Amino acid sequence: MDFEKDNTFVTGRLKSVKYAFLGAVKLITTEHSVMVQFGIGIAMSVLGFIMHISATEWLFQTLAIGLVMSIEGLNTAVEKIADFIHPQFHEKIGFIKDIAAGAVFFAAMTAIAIGALIYIPKFI
Numbered sequence: 379m380d381f382e383k384d385n386t387f388v389t390g391r392l393k394s395v396k397y398a399f400l401g402a403v404k405l406i407t408t409e410h411s412v413m414v415q416f417g418i419g420i421a422m423s424v425l426g427f428i429m430h431i432s433a434t435e436w437l438f439q440t441l442a443i444g445l446v447m448s449i450e451g452l453n454t455a456v457e458k459i460a461d462f463i464h465p466q467f468h469e470k471i472g473f474i475k476d477i478a479a480g481a482v483f484f485a486a487m488t489a490i491a492i493g494a495l496i497y498i499p500k501f502i
């Protein structure tokens with residue numbers, strides 16, 4: 379069955395936002411890795427309120443949470459495409475999945491560094 383694209387400017391954009399929101403809900407409710415990242419994001423936000431972090435610290439923390447969840451979502455999409463186009467073992471599929479996971483690693487290390495810079499001085 380062909381997918382009919384809505385090319386109207388206003389309704390087309392509104393539908394894109396709706397599909398994007400539904401996609402975010404699908405990510406959070408079906409993907410364990412995204413559930414974990416979402417849970418960590420909520421926990422860090424609660425900690426931010428408890429520790430009364432500054433506006434600048436909120437900016438960096440919010441960016442870090444968004445960065446990790448976005449890259450994790452894209453990594454999940456890459457994994458799904460890879461499994462769809464080639465479910466069997468293939469060296470190149472392994473390489474593609476590894477480098478997509480590597481992108482999550484960069485984002486996660488950045489978030490850990492930001493978290494450490496914000497909270498370690500408050501605990502020592």
Ligand SMILES: Nc1ncnc2c1ncn2[C@@H]1O[C@H](COP(=O)(O)OP(=O)(O)OP(=O)(O)O)[C@@H](O)[C@H]1O
Nearest residue numbers: 411457464465466467468469471472473475476479
């Ligand atoms: N079809 C395949 N061919 C070759 N290697 C694969 C294949 N599928 C997975 N792998 C290897 O296994 C690793 C994990 O793949 P998988 O799809 O389970 O990702 P994951 O990060 O564990 O998934 P999830 O995010 O769902 O927990 C990949 O990074 C890759 O090295």
